[in-house]
Amino acid sequence: MLLASTDTNWLCEKFNYAGSGWRETFVSFGTCSIPEPLESLEALGLVPADLLTNIEKEEKIVSDIPATSAAAVYATPGFGVANLPYGSYSIGEEAGAENTRLGLRLGETVLSAEGLGHLAGLPADLIGLLHAPNLDQLLTADRPTWDRIRTDFINFLSSADSADAVASVAHSIDAVTMNLPFTVADYVDFYASEHHASNVGAIFRPDQDPLLPNWKHLPVGYNGRAGSVYVTGTDVLRPKGLRPESGGAPSFGPSRRLDIEAEMGFVAGHGAPHGEIPLSEAEDHIFGVMLLNDWSARDIQAYEYVPLGPFLGKSFATSISAWVTPLTAFDAARVSTPTREKQLADYLDDSHLAPGGLEISVEVLVGTEVVATTPYSAMYYSPAQMLTHMTVNGAPLRPGDLFGSGTISGPERGQRGSFLELSWGGKEPLNLRDGSEMSFLEDGQTIGLRATAQTTRGTIVSLGEVWGTILPAT
C-alpha cells in the first residue's frame, strides 16, 4: 500500500481530521508525531482496519488524477477536490477589507477564488462573483452557477500541471487569518434531533412524555441572534445573567451551567423574497454546510425562557467553521431521514423525494479528547425540510440566512452533542482522560467540533473545525 504522500504532517492531518472510526488511533498517538511508515504502524497493530479502509479510499481518488495536478499535490484527506470549501481569508496584520478575499481550501492551502477563476478560464461574470472579501456575492447566485464554478474548479485542479499554476494563487493556511465566511443575515436554530429533544425533555420534565405533541409534526425552531455568530477560534466570554435559585428570586452572576450544542449549520443562497419554497426546490437555496456550536448558558436559559423561548442563554455566542463546504460535495453522502411516526403535512412530506439526510459523523472534543461522536444521519428532519418550513409562512429567505440543525445526538450516551445530555443534567459527570470529572464547561477549557463524511464515491469530505476557549466572566 502506497500513499500519495508519506509526509508525517499529511498523515497527522488524517488523524486530526478524520471521522469517528479513527478516534482511538488519534487518542493513542496523542500529539500525533507519527514515527513510522503506515505499513509499519499496521504491522505493529496501531492502525485499526477502518482507518486503512479510509486511507485506501483517499488513495483511490488521488490515484485517478495526474501526479502533477494540484489535486494530487495539495490535497490532504478530507480536504481534497471532492470538498473544496469556501472561506474568507486575510493576508497581513491588517485584516481590513482590502486585504480580505474569498478563498478555497485544498489541503493545507488557501487558494484565491478570483485567482483560481482566472486560471480555470471562467467567464468575467462568474469571476465577478468571486472578486469579493467573502461569500456574500456568490450566495446571491443560484445552484447552476455554483455548480458550474465548482465543476470548472475541480476539473482545472485535477488537470495535469495545474499544481505549478496554482502556486501563483496559493497561500499556506498558516499564513492567513480566517474570518466569518459570510455576512449572517438571519440566524434560525432548529431542534431536529429526536434523541436530543427526548433527552432534554426527560431531564427537564421527567414525569411527562419527553417529546411535546408538536415535535413530530414540524421542525421546532426559533430565531437566534445573527450579530453574535463568530468564526471558529473566537474566545467565548462566560456570560452573566439571572440564574434560578431555590428561594424564588433569581441571582445575578456568571453562568454556572455553560454548555455547547454540536450542530450542523446551513447557509442559504439564491434568495426568495416571498418565501414559500417547496420542499422539492429547497436544496436549490442551500449553498453549503458547516459545523456550528451554539454555546448555551443552561441556567440563564432555564430562568428566562417561559413563555417566549431562549434569549440571553443563547445570544452571547454561536461559533461556525471558517470553511463552508458546498452542499453538492455531500451528494454521495445522502441517507434517508428516519421513518415518520406521524404523517407529515404535505409541504413537509419527503417520502417521494431523494434521501434528504446526510451521513456525517461529528466529534466533540475537550482539548484533544473526544468525548462524544454524534451521527448527523439520525436527525429526524432534513435540511430541506427545515428550510421549507422556515419559509412556508411567506417569510423571505435572504442570501446569508443561516440555520442550525439543533444539537445532534444519537441514541447512545457517547453520541450526545451537549454536556447537558452527556452529564444528564449534571447528575452523571463525565470522566475525562486526565482523571478529572466534568459536567458543564469550565473556564480555560477549549472545546472543539470536527466532522467527516465518507461518501459512497469513496471520497472523504471533512468540515472545517470549530474551536472556542472559555474565558472567565469579567
Added chain:
Amino acid sequence: MLLASTDTNWLCEKFNYAGSGWRETFVSFGTCSIPEPLESLEALGLVPADLLTNIEKEEKIVSDIPATSAAAVYATPGFGVANLPYGSYSIGEEAGAENTRLGLRLGETVLSAEGLGHLAGLPADLIGLLHAPNLDQLLTADRPTWDRIRTDFINFLSSADSADAVASVAHSIDAVTMNLPFTVADYVDFYASEHHASNVGAIFRPDQDPLLPNWKHLPVGYNGRAGSVYVTGTDVLRPKGLRPESGGAPSFGPSRRLDIEAEMGFVAGHGAPHGEIPLSEAEDHIFGVMLLNDWSARDIQAYEYVPLGPFLGKSFATSISAWVTPLTAFDAARVSTPTREKQLADYLDDSHLAPGGLEISVEVLVGTEVVATTPYSAMYYSPAQMLTHMTVNGAPLRPGDLFGSGTISGPERGQRGSFLELSWGGKEPLNLRDGSEMSFLEDGQTIGLRATAQTTRGTIVSLGEVWGTILPAT
C-alpha cells in the same frame, strides 16, 4: 385664536395625526374636509376642549419663531421642528440606490438631510454621515454627534428666511416613495407591558397566575426575524401554517387568528461590540423611536411555540414607521416607570435614574375607526432597561439593531393593543362602527397605528404612522 396656517389641509393633518383626545372629532369629520375656520367650529361645539388646548400649544411654538422660517412655514402639528424625524426617500419611478436619500420630515415636506446639512453649515465630516440612502451611516455615530446635528438643524430651520432656502432641498411628501429607514441588523421583541402579559396569561392559562414567575425580574424577550421587517404601507399576505385542531394532529392552511401587536420600536446606534451596556449609558445607544406592528398569527404561534417560543407565527411580517424620531425629541415626554413590585437586580434597577418611560399615546385603527388607544407610559420596563438587558450577557449591539416593546396595553378594555386581548381570545368580538363584529383580522382590512406625545414643553411630537392591508392567502 389664530393659527399659523388656516389651510384646511393643515387642519386635516391635525385631525389625522393627533392623539387620543381628538379621536371623536376625527370620527365626526369622517374624510376630514373642514369647512370652517376653527373659531366657527368651536362655536358650533364641534371641537372638544382638549383639541383646542393642543392647538394652542402648537400655536405657542409656532409663534416663537419668525414667520419667514421654515419651521413656521412648513411645520404641521406633530411634525414641527420639535420632531424632525429621519427617513429614507426615493424620487422618481426607479427606487434604486442612486435615487434614494436620507431625509428629514417637516410637516408634509421631506428635506434632503445632506442638503440641509450644507444649508445649516455643518462641517464636512457630519455632512458625510448624511450623504447616504438611509440612516445606516448616521447610526454608527454617537449621541453627541446626533444631538449636534439635530440642534444645528432646528436652529437653522427656525431662523428668519430659512423657508426660502429650504425650498431648494424640499420635496412634497406626496412626491416621494418612503423606504425602510435603516437596514435592520438584529430584531428583538420584548413583552414589557404588564397588562398585556397579564391579559395573555389570563386568556391562555385561566387557572394559573397570569404572570409567570420571571416576569417582574427581567424584561422577557426573544429574537425575531430581521428580514421580514417592512416599511409602513407594505401589504401583509395572510400566512399559512400548521394550526391546532381538537383531534390532536394539526391542520395546514391560512391563519384563522391573524392579529396585530401595537408596539413601540427603538433602533440602536453607536454599537457596542462587547455588549454589557450599563443602564446609565443605555440611552446613548438608542438613536430613535418608531411605531411597530408585530403582525401575529395566533393559531400558528399556539401550535409551534413550545418549548422554544414564537417562530412562524411572527416571522412573516413586522411593519415599522417610515420615520424615526430621535429619542431626544421625547426629552420633555418622560415619565417614571411603574413602581417595582419586586426588587430588580442591580443592573436593571432604575430607581436612581431619571424617568425612563415615555408619555406617548398610541391609537389602533381599523380603516378610519379607532378601536383602541393605548398608553405607552404604562409599560413596566423602559427602553433603556430592555437595551441593557439585551446586552448584559455580552451580546454585541450593532447599529441598526431594532427592538420592540411588545404589545402596549393599558388596564382598560379600550386600551388593549392586540385583537387577541380586544376580543378576549375571540369570545367577546368588537362591535365596529359599521355594525359588523370582528375578533381577528379579515382579508382586505387595513390596520393602522398612530401615536403622539404631548410634551411638557408644549410641543406635540407625532410618530410616523404604520399601515398595512391584509391580502388573502395565496
